[in-house]
Amino acid sequence: MRCPRCEFENIPGQARCIRCGSILEAGSQVIEIYPPRMPAWRKPFRDAIRCMRGWRVVPEKPPTAIRREFDRIASGHLAGLVLGIVPGLAHLLNGRFREVRLFVLLWFIVLGAGLFLSGSGTATLLIGLAIGIHAWIAVRDSLFKDITNLVERVGAILIVLVALALLYWITPHVVAPGFAGGRISTNIPAMDIHEGDYLLVRRLADVDDLLARGTLVLIHPETLRNARRELNVDPGSVTIGQIVALPGETVHVEDGAYVVGGRVLDASRFPVPRWLQGHPPRADIFVPARSYFVSSEYRVAGHGPMTVTDQMITIICIVNASDIRGQAFMQWWPLSRRRFIEQTHG
Amino acid sequence: MNRPMDRFSQLEFGDEKTPQGRQSRDVPARDAEYYRREATKYWLAADYEVALRNYSRVLEQNRTSFEGWSGQVLMLIELGEYREASVWADKALELFPEHPELLALKALACARDARMEQAVAYSDNSVGKDNLTPRVWLTRAEIFLHRKGPIAEGCINKAISCAGDLAPIVKLEAGRLLSRKHNYTIALQYLRDAAQNLPRSPVAWYELGCCQARLGLPEAVHSLEQCLSLRPDWSEAQKMRRKVENKGFFRRLLGN
Numbered sequence: 001m002r003c004p005r006c007e008f009e010n011i012p013g014q015a016r017c018i019r020c021g022s023i024l025e026a027g028s029q030v031i032e033i034y035p036p037r038m039p040a041w042r043k044p045f046r047d048a049i050r051c052m053r054g055w056r057v058v059p060e061k062p063p064t065a066i067r068r069e070f071d072r073i074a075s076g077h078l079a080g081l082v083l084g085i086v087p088g089l090a091h092l093l094n095g096r097f098r099e100v101r102l103f104v105l106l107w108f109i110v111l112g113a114g115l116f117l118s119g120s121g122t123a124t125l126l127i128g129l130a131i132g133i134h135a136w137i138a139v140r141d142s143l144f145k146d147i148t149n150l151v152e153r154v155g156a157i158l159i160v161l162v163a164l165a166l167l168y169w170i171t172p173h174v175v176a177p178g179f180a181g182g183r184i185s186t187n188i189p190a191m192d193i194h195e196g197d198y199l200l201v202r203r204l205a206d207v208d209d210l211l212a213r214g215t216l217v218l219i220h221p222e223t224l225r226n227a228r229r230e231l232n233v234d235p236g237s238v239t240i241g242q243i244v245a246l247p248g249e250t251v252h253v254e255d256g257a258y259v260v261g262g263r264v265l266d267a268s269r270f271p272v273p274r275w276l277q278g279h280p281p282r283a284d285i286f287v288p289a290r291s292y293f294v295s296s297e298y299r300v301a302g303h304g305p306m307t308v309t310d311q312m313i314t315i316i317c318i319v320n321a322s323d324i325r326g327q328a329f330m331q332w333w334p335l336s337r338r339r340f341i342e343q344t345h346g
Numbered sequence: 347m348n349r350p351m352d353r354f355s356q357l358e359f360g361d362e363k364t365p366q367g368r369q370s371r372d373v374p375a376r377d378a379e380y381y382r383r384e385a386t387k388y389w390l391a392a393d394y395e396v397a398l399r400n401y402s403r404v405l406e407q408n409r410t411s412f413e414g415w416s417g418q419v420l421m422l423i424e425l426g427e428y429r430e431a432s433v434w435a436d437k438a439l440e441l442f443p444e445h446p447e448l449l450a451l452k453a454l455a456c457a458r459d460a461r462m463e464q465a466v467a468y469s470d471n472s473v474g475k476d477n478l479t480p481r482v483w484l485t486r487a488e489i490f491l492h493r494k495g496p497i498a499e500g501c502i503n504k505a506i507s508c509a510g511d512l513a514p515i516v517k518l519e520a521g522r523l524l525s526r527k528h529n530y531t532i533a534l535q536y537l538r539d540a541a542q543n544l545p546r547s548p549v550a551w552y553e554l555g556c557c558q559a560r561l562g563l564p565e566a567v568h569s570l571e572q573c574l575s576l577r578p579d580w581s582e583a584q585k586m587r588r589k590v591e592n593k594g595f596f597r598r599l600l601g602n
Contacts, residue, residue, distance in 0.1 A: 004410040005442055021443040023410070031441070033405035035398070035418050035434040038427040046429070053460040 084138025084160075085167065091137075100137050107133040119181060119198030119333035131168055135160040178203040180326060182218050184240040185297035190269040191341070195297070198333035199240055199341070201326035208321070211292065212343065213260075214269065215243045216328035219294060219319055240328055241296030241319075244270055245287045253280035258295070273297045279308035287318060294319045378407035378414070385417055390515075390547035391577055394424040412442060416481075419451045428459035446475035450485040457489055465489055480505040480516045484523065491527040499532070514543035518550050525553060530560045541569070548577040552586070559590045566590045 001010045001024050003017035010018055017024055023031075038046070083090035088104040091097045097104075107130055114126030139153075139160050172179070180201045187195050193216075201218040204211075211217065218240050245251045249261045256277055257267040273295060287293050298316050330340050374380055385400035398421035404414035415438035422431035435452035442448055453468035469489050472482045483505035490498035502520045509516040518540035524533035537554040544550045555569030570587040574580065 005412065005445070023441050031409050032437070033409060033414075034402055035422055036430045038430050043426065050428075050460045 084134075087134050087137045100140065103133055103137050103140075107137065117333075117335070119183075127168065131161060131164050135164050138164070178326075180218060181332065182240045182328075184216065184328075186242065186271055186273060186295070188242065188269065188271060190266065192337060193331060193341075197331055197337070199328040200330040200332050201240070202329050203326045204324065207324065208290075210246065211243055211321075211324075211327065213243055213246060215343065216240050216341065217243060217292075217294060217319075218325040218328065219296075220323040220325050241294040242270065243292045244295045245293035247287055247289045247291055249287050249293075250284035251281070251287065251293050252284045253277070260293075270295070275308070276313070279313075281310045281313050283310055285310060285314055285318070290321045291318050292321065292324070293317050294324075378404045378411055381407065382411070382413050382417070385421075389417075389421065389424075390518075390544060390549050392549045392552065392580065392582075393577075394421045397421050398425070410441065412445070412447075415441065416447055416451060419448070419455070423451065423455050423458060426458075428455045431455040432459070444471075444475060446472040446477065447479045447481045449475070450479070450482040454481075454485045454488065457485070457492060462489070462492065478508060480509045480512060480519075483508070484516065484519050487520070488523050488527075491523065491529070502536075514540050518544060518547070518553065521557070522549075522553050525557050525560075530557050533557050534561065541572075546576065548573045548580060548583070551576065552580070552583050555583075555590070556586060559586065 001012050001014060002008070003010060003020060003022055003024060005022040006017060006020045008017055008019040010024060014024055016022065083093065087107050088097055088100050091100045110126050110133060111130040114123045114130055117123040117126065135157055139157055180203075181198055182201060184193060184197050184199055185195055187193070193199075199216060244258050244265070245260045252259050253272050253276055254264070256272055258265040258270050258272060274297060276295070285293065294317055328341055329343075331337055381400045381403040385397045385404065388394070388397035388400060398418060401414050401417035401421060404411050404417070408414065415434075419431050419435045419438060422428075422434055432452055432455040435448050435455060438448050439445065439452070449468050449472035453465045453472060456462070456468060457465035465485075466489060469482075469486050472478075473486060475482075483501045487498040487501035487505065490496075490501060502523075505516050505520065506513055517536040521533045521536035521540055524530075524536065534554075534557050537550065537557050540547075541550040541554045551569050551573035555566045555573060558566035558569055567587065567590055570583055570590060573583045574587065577583070
C-alpha cells in the first residue's frame with residue numbers, strides 16, 4: 001500500500017504510513033471534504049475583533065493560568081449552573097455556543113415578546129416559556145453531561161426552573177428598582193383610560209415635590225394593609241389611584257362629581273368611584289399637609305355590609321406623600337392604547 | 347470503479363447511434379487533475395468561491411490529494427474566513443501530519459487573523475521541516491513584514507528560488523504581499539514579472555494596476571483595462587478603474 005505523500009510502500013492493512021504517519025486508506029473511514037464556512041453576518045464582528053486584536057486592545061488568548069483556572073471551575077456542575085444565569089454564557093466560554101445558539105435566539109425572541117406584551121396574560125405565558133428555555137440551556141451545559149437517567153433529568157430541570165423563576169422575579173427589582181406597574185380600577189374617559197388598563201409607574205424623584213391634581217399614582221401596599229386592618233379594604237384590588245385634592249384643600253362629593261375648595265371638577269376627568277357615589281361624605285374632608293386625596297375604586301366593605309363614614313373615607317383616601325410609590329407615566333396595556341400619559345397640571 | 351450511469355451506456359435508442367468516443371474527445375475528462383486546473387484558473391481570476399468548489403471536487407475524486415486540501419485552506423484564507431481555514435488546516439494535518447505547507451497555511455491564517463504569536467509558532471515549525479515549499483517562505487515573509495523585519499525580502503527570494511515552474515505565481519503572491527504591506531516599489535517589480543508571465547490572470551493585472559495607481563503611474567489604467575478585458579464583471583477592478591480615471595461618484599457629483 002503506497003503512501004500518497006512520501007510514496008513509501010507500506011504493509012497492506014496499515015491505517016497510517018510507517019514513515020510519515022499519513023492516513024493511507026481514505027476509503028476505509030469517512031473523511032469530511034467540505035470545509036466549514038463562515039456566515040456572512042459574522043464577518044463584521046470578526047473584522048472588529050481582529051482590528052482590536054491587532055491594536056492589542058484584546059489579548060490573542062487569555063493567560064494560561066487564568067484559562068486553566070477557568071477550565072477547572074467551569075468543569076463543575078455548580079459553576080455551569082451559575083454561568084447559566086446568562087443563557088449560553090457557559091457554552092460560549094467553552095467554545096460550544098453553536099450547540100445552543102438557536103435556543104438562545106428563541107429565548108431572546110420569546111423574552112422580548114413577553115416584555116413587549118407585559119401586563120397581559122400572553123406575557124405571563126411567554127415569560128414562563130422563556131424561563132423554560134433558559135432552564136433547558138443551563139441544564140444542557142452542566143448537568144446533562146453526567147445525568148442520563150430521565151427521572152433525574154426531569155428533577156434537575158424542575159429545580160433549575162424554580163431557581164430561574166425566582167431569579168426572573170427578582171431581576172426587575174434589582175435592574176430597574178425605580179420602575180413598577182399596576183392596573184387601574186377606575187374609568188377616566190377624558191384621558192382614554194379604562195378600568196383594568198396596565199400602567200407603568202416611575203418612582204418619584206423627591207417625595208416632597210408637590211404632585212399635580214389628576215396625577216395617577218401607585219400607593220404603597222402597606223397603606224392599604226393598614227386600611228384593611230381597620231376598615232376591611234381589599235388591598236389586592238387597588239393599585240393605582242388619581243390625586244383629586246392637594247394639601248390644604250377640602251373635598252366633598254355633589255351630584256356625582258368632586259367639589260374641591262368650592263370648585264366642581266369635571267366628572268369625566270376626575271370620576272367619583274362607585275363606592276363613594278353610594279356613600280358621599282356628609283361634610284368636607286380636609287386634606288392635611290404632605291398628604292393627598294387619592295380617588296380609586298377601593299373595595300371597601302368586602303366582607304359584609306357596613307356603613308361608610310367620613311372618618312373611614314379620610315382613612316382610606318387621604319394618603320401621605322411618603323406612601324406614594326410612584327407616578328404613572330405610560331399606558332402600557334392594551335397595545336392599541338399604548339402611549340405616554342400626559343402629565344396634568346391643576 | 348464503475349460510475350453509476352455506466353450500466354445504461356450500452357442501451358440502444360432507435361437507429362441514432364452516436365459514435366463512441368466522440369463526447370470524450372470534445373469534453374476533457376473530469377478527473378482530479380481537471381478540477382485542480384480549473385481551481386487554479388479561478389484562483390488566478392480572484393473567483394475564490396468557485397476555486398474553493400473546484401478544490402472540493404478534487405477531493406471528491408481523490409480524498410488524499412494534497413493540492414485539494416491545501417487549496418481549500420488557501421481559498422478560505424483568500425475569502426477572509428481565517429478561523430475556518432485554521433480548522434480546516436488542522437483537519438488536513440491529520441491526513442498529512444507535519445506537512446510544512448499546511449503548517450505554513452495555518453500560520454498564514456493565524457497571521458491574517460491578527461494572532462501573531464500562534465502564527466510565529468506555526469511558521470517556525472514549518473521552516474524546521476524538510477522539503478520546504480514556496481508557501482512556507484512566503485508566509486515567513488508576511489510575518490516578518492508584519493513585524494517590519496528586514497529579512498522579509500530574503501524569504502521572498504528563497505520562495506522564488508524553490509518555486510521552479512510556479513515562479514510566476516510565487517512572484518504574484520510576493521507582489522500582493524508587499525503591496526498589502528505598502529511596499530509598492532518592490533512589489534511593482536514582482537507584479538510586472540507576474541503579469542508578463544501570467545498574461546491571462548486578472549489578479550496579476552489588477553494587483554499591478556493597483557500598485558501602479560498607488561505610485562501614481564499612468565500605466566495603471568492600462569493594467570486595469572487588461573484585467574477587465576479578462577474578467578469584465580469584477581466589481582473591485584471596475585471600482586479601482588473608476589478611481590484611477592477620477593470618475594468616482596463624488597467626482598461626478600462635484601462635476602470635476
